[in-house]
Amino acid sequence: MLKSDKDTSAKSLRRGGGLEHWAERHLRYLMLAPTVLILLALTIFPSIYMFYAAVHRISPNPDLPWEFVGVGNFARLLSDPQFHVALRNTVVFTLVAVALEFLLGLGLALLLDRFIRRLSFLKTVLMIPMMLPPIAVAITWKLIYEPQFGVLNEIMFLLGLPVQAWAGDVNLAMFSIIVADVWQWTPFVFLLMLAGLASLPVEPYEAAALDGASSWRQFWDLTLPFLKPVIAIALLLRVMDALRLFDLVFILTGGGPADRTKVLSLYIYQVAYRFADPGYAAAISLFVLFVTIVLSTWFMKRMRLAE
Structure with missing residues (x-):
């Protein structure tokens, strides 16, 4: 026992x-x-729910059953002129805004890293726009662009220049959206570039200076190659974020005037809630997701091959 x-x-x-x-x-x-x-x-x-909704026609009436349409919602993308307009506007915005943010962010990082390192408070000031909520930024720029009492038109008037409708002008609306986005997200690129510059080795630059290489030559032959991984991350993150732009457009222009600023995210919102067609909205969302994944994969492969 x-x-x-x-x-x-x-x-x-x-x-x-x-x-x-x-x-x-x-x-x-x-x-x-x-x-x-x-x-x-x-x-x-x-994600599973979105895939399921994308292959169905969903009625606004919750009592009606979902109708399976297969790839019907995706086929509509080819013949939908509003989708083509939104896609073109999104591509234009992404290319211009990201290019400007990269150039300005890199330029500011080089400036602060080489000439005004001691003025650290400038780094904090430059990063303020990035830390603001997108809604607050959009409302601020809406007040700046206000045709009657906006500060921008006040400056134009004092300079003797004609005042503009800015966000309400078909020729200036997209430009106004890009300026606001560049103002907010250039600090993000600047921060990444500044961190990359701070991690660069000193020895190659000392050797290049002894060989008589100019600052411009050092930038092309040393700085850019060393910064390539940081540049890839900055561009990739900014492109992914620009493809889903919504806040600025929704508040500043609502997609107008004449659909000049209608982007894909805003069109998805309109299709889902204004036109009550969530199945088609899910199909557009999957298209944006697919494009983002393809671009990200291609971009990262290109950067690896270039190393």
Whole structure:
């Protein structure tokens, strides 16, 4: 009897010790499990639901069943003129805005890194726009562009120049959106470029200076190649963010005038909520997701090949 009790106790200890050992070995996974489950619930389920909705025609009447249409919603993209307008506007905005943000961000980073390193408060000032909520930025620029009492037209009047409608002009609306976006997100590129410059090795520049290389030559032959990974990350993040622009357009122009600033994110919103066609809106969303993944993959492969 005593031997049996001892055997049972030993088995319990071994079982308990094995469980404790397993928990210790997998502690990191156990601690991450709740976060992973929450992320899966917030990403996997909506993604599956979006795929399911994209192949159905969904009626605004919740009592009517969903009608399976297969690739019908995706086929509509080819013949939808409003989608083509939104796609063109999105491409124009992304190319121009990201290019300006990169050039200005890199230029400011080089300026602060070489000439005014001691004025650290300027870095804080330059990063303020990036830290503001997009809605606040959009409302601020809406007041700046106001035709009657906006500060921009006040400056134009004082300079003797004709006042403009800015966000309400068909020729200036997209330009106004780009200026506001560049103002807000150039600090993001500037911060990444400044961090990249701070991590550059000193020895190659000392050797280049001894060889008589000019500052311009050092920039092309040393700085740009060293910064290539940082530049790739900055451009990739900004392109991905520009493709889903919504706040500025929604508040400043609403997609007008004459659809000159209607971008894909705004069109998805209009299709889903104004035209009550969530199935087609899901198809457009999947198209944007697909384009973003393809561009990101292609861009990263190009950067690896260029190294």
